[in-house]
Amino acid sequence: MLDDFFIRALVAxxxxxxVAGPLGCFVIWRRxxxxxxxxAHSALLGVALSLLLELNLMVSVFIVAxxxxxxxxxxxxxxxxxxxxxxxxxxxxxxxxxxxxxxxxTWVRIDLVGFLFGDILAVSEADIDIIWGGxxxxxxxxxxxxxxxxxxxxxxxxxxxxxxxxxRARLFFMLLMALVIAIAMKIVGILLITSLLIIPAxxxxxxxxxxxxxxxxxxxxxxxxxxxxxxxxLHFDTPSGxxxxxxxxxxxxxxxxxxxxxxxxxSHFPNGGHQ
Amino acid sequence: xxxxxxPETRPLVSLNNTGVRRNGRWLVRGVEFSIGRGEIxxxxxxxxxxxxxxxxxxxxxxxxxxxxxxxxxxLKVGYVPQKLAIDWTLPLTVERLMTxxxxxxxxxxxxxxxxxxxxxxxxxxxxxxxxxxxxxALLARAIARKPDLLVLDEPVQGVxxxxxxxxxxxIKQIRNRTGCGILLIxxxxxxxxxxxxxxxxxxxxxxxxxxxxxxxxSPEYLKLFGRRAAxxxxxxxxxxxxxxxxxGRVLHADGSITESCFPGDGHHHHEEGExxxxxxxxxxxxxxxxxxxxxxxxxxxx
Numbered sequence: 001m002l003d004d005f006f007i008r009a010l011v012a013x014x015x016x017x018x019v020a021g022p023l024g025c026f027v028i029w030r031r032x033x034x035x036x037x038x039x040a041h042s043a044l045l046g047v048a049l050s051l052l053l054e055l056n057l058m059v060s061v062f063i064v065a066x067x068x069x070x071x072x073x074x075x076x077x078x079x080x081x082x083x084x085x086x087x088x089x090x091x092x093x094x095x096x097x098x099x100x101x102x103x104x105x106t107w108v109r110i111d112l113v114g115f116l117f118g119d120i121l122a123v124s125e126a127d128i129d130i131i132w133g134g135x136x137x138x139x140x141x142x143x144x145x146x147x148x149x150x151x152x153x154x155x156x157x158x159x160x161x162x163x164x165x166x167x168r169a170r171l172f173f174m175l176l177m178a179l180v181i182a183i184a185m186k187i188v189g190i191l192l193i194t195s196l197l198i199i200p201a202x203x204x205x206x207x208x209x210x211x212x213x214x215x216x217x218x219x220x221x222x223x224x225x226x227x228x229x230x231x232x233x234l235h236f237d238t239p240s241g242x243x244x245x246x247x248x249x250x251x252x253x254x255x256x257x258x259x260x261x262x263x264x265x266x267s268h269f270p271n272g273g274h275q
Numbered sequence: 276x277x278x279x280x281x282p283e284t285r286p287l288v289s290l291n292n293t294g295v296r297r298n299g300r301w302l303v304r305g306v307e308f309s310i311g312r313g314e315i316x317x318x319x320x321x322x323x324x325x326x327x328x329x330x331x332x333x334x335x336x337x338x339x340x341x342x343x344x345x346x347x348x349x350l351k352v353g354y355v356p357q358k359l360a361i362d363w364t365l366p367l368t369v370e371r372l373m374t375x376x377x378x379x380x381x382x383x384x385x386x387x388x389x390x391x392x393x394x395x396x397x398x399x400x401x402x403x404x405x406x407x408x409x410x411x412a413l414l415a416r417a418i419a420r421k422p423d424l425l426v427l428d429e430p431v432q433g434v435x436x437x438x439x440x441x442x443x444x445x446i447k448q449i450r451n452r453t454g455c456g457i458l459l460i461x462x463x464x465x466x467x468x469x470x471x472x473x474x475x476x477x478x479x480x481x482x483x484x485x486x487x488x489x490x491x492x493s494p495e496y497l498k499l500f501g502r503r504a505a506x507x508x509x510x511x512x513x514x515x516x517x518x519x520x521x522x523g524r525v526l527h528a529d530g531s532i533t534e535s536c537f538p539g540d541g542h543h544h545h546e547e548g549e550x551x552x553x554x555x556x557x558x559x560x561x562x563x564x565x566x567x568x569x570x571x572x573x574x575x576x577x
Contacts (some may be wrong), residue, residue: 028362028364029362029364031362096297098556100407117484147375147376150375151375151376153365154359154361154365154367154375155356155359157331157336157354157356158354158356158359158375158376159376160335160336161331161334161335161336161352161354161426162352162354162376162377163352163376164376178438200377202364205364205366207369208366209366210366210368210373211365211366211367213366214366
């Protein structure tokens with residue numbers, strides 16, 4: 001039952017979950033969910049360009065996601081439109097341009113659904129090397145940048161005043177996001193990458209007493225969601241991305257269950273209310 | 276100006292004719308002051324007068340578009356910003372807040388929390404603190420790193436009157452113990468911390484500057500604030516030679532009106548020790564002195 005392709009997908013997926021955990025925490029703390037979405041949607045443009053120019057897929061996606069995030073930073077500074085309008089424009093334009101380019105390339109056949117929603121069959125051994133190599137790079141960078149990133153999340157001016165260079169931290173954060181999107185695309189799919197960033201981090205919040213614990217917990221919860229989702233995907237023959245997101249959602253709902261509170265309320269109403 | 280400290284060191288920070296412009300408008304212009312070790316400078320002025328902008332320029336968060344700022348090399352700043360909202364999704368205890376911008380020894384954290392009376396709250400999440408507790412936690416964080424310059428942007432906001440006195444007492448103790456320079460932004464136009472060496476009143480530029488008068492010298496204020504406050508608070512009476520009209524023009528003491536109050540227009544002059552209290556009640560500065568006509572010796576004993 002556990003075929004080679006499945007083990008590959010599992011190893012790749014857990015690698016992604018480990019880096020997505022701490023990065024997802026920053027996405028939540030900084031309220032950047034839609035920023036992440038925009039970068040992820042631009043990945044399809046990266047896919048199209050990689051086919052057109054015969055570039056490595058992950059490199060191409062990384063470059064396009066980085067360019068889109070820098071473009072957004074630039075447009076934000078100009079301040080002509082609100083950030084959410086800019087995000088909407090960039091996100092859907094990049095996705096649509098990617099789809100249009102793919103449609104023009106009649107000579108290539110690509111599995112669009114696989115790119116949009118993830119495909120556990122698509123993971124090769126080379127992909128695993130890139131995912132774990134890139135993942136280790138992201139984790140080291142996060143550890144190194146942890147203090148300036150956290151301080152500028154709390155207050156950029158405070159970080160700047162006390163010598164932590166928040167602009168640099170922000171720029172590196174964007175590049176790390178682009179890197180994670182590039183390596184997560186095959187497993188989770190372009191449309192669902194941000195959920196792998198956000199849902200495990202949101203689940204971890206309730207159990208975490210410090211930012212560091214929350215980051216580690218988010219990785220663990222993400223890994224559980226990936227394992228659960230991939231088993232489900234294999235068992236029910238569903239696309240891997242949505243299956244992982246459903247598993248993550250299940251964990252999130254479990255974390256919300258007010259177990260302690262229910263016991264408490266039972267003892268609060270000894271009369272049993274209206275009956 | 277009288278200064279009781281030895282002038283052996285250069286000022287920590289000095290602003291020289293600095294101005295900051297945003298979207299074609301000067302937020303603040305022509306600011307000149309310096310802060311030395313052990314010195315307390317208080318910035319006052321109405322909303323939008325450029326107090327926070329000036330403080331941020333002093334510590335390098337904002338770059339001046341005009342003039343220049345000199346800081347001593349390796350200046351260590353402790354900053355308490357005016358607004359700080361921590362998202363509830365970020366689990367942050369008071370203890371963890373302390374090491375936000377740099378590592379500290381457990382003993383240093385404990386000392387700073389004890390000094391601000393927050394030691395018992397070390398394990399509390401910052402989102403659960405009251406306004407006054409949060410301000411004290413932020414102050415503890417800023418002093419724990421033993422800064423050369425402490426910049427406090429309205430540190431007494433959200434704090435009741437007796438809490439305000441206690442905070443000023445604490446700031447005084449910090450200055451006396453560590454000898455750091457302090458740049459304090461006050462929300463109150465008339466009442467400042469008694470230990471202040473220099474008050475700089477801003478309204479888009481330096482309106483006036485001077486030293487505060489101790490409350491304890493005035494029986495009226497003693498009655499108003501009580502004996503405990505009298506040693507901590509001081510009164511700053513304004514010496515303005517012009518008034519900002521609502522339309523942005525400037526009414527000068529001699530009755531003339533000009534487009535701006537910059538030196539180029541030939542009107543501006545704020546000599547020290549000038550004893551003019553010619554404040555217009557409709558002053559755009561918003562600080563018609565409650566102490567109109569109230570005269571006291573200008574220099575307070577150090």
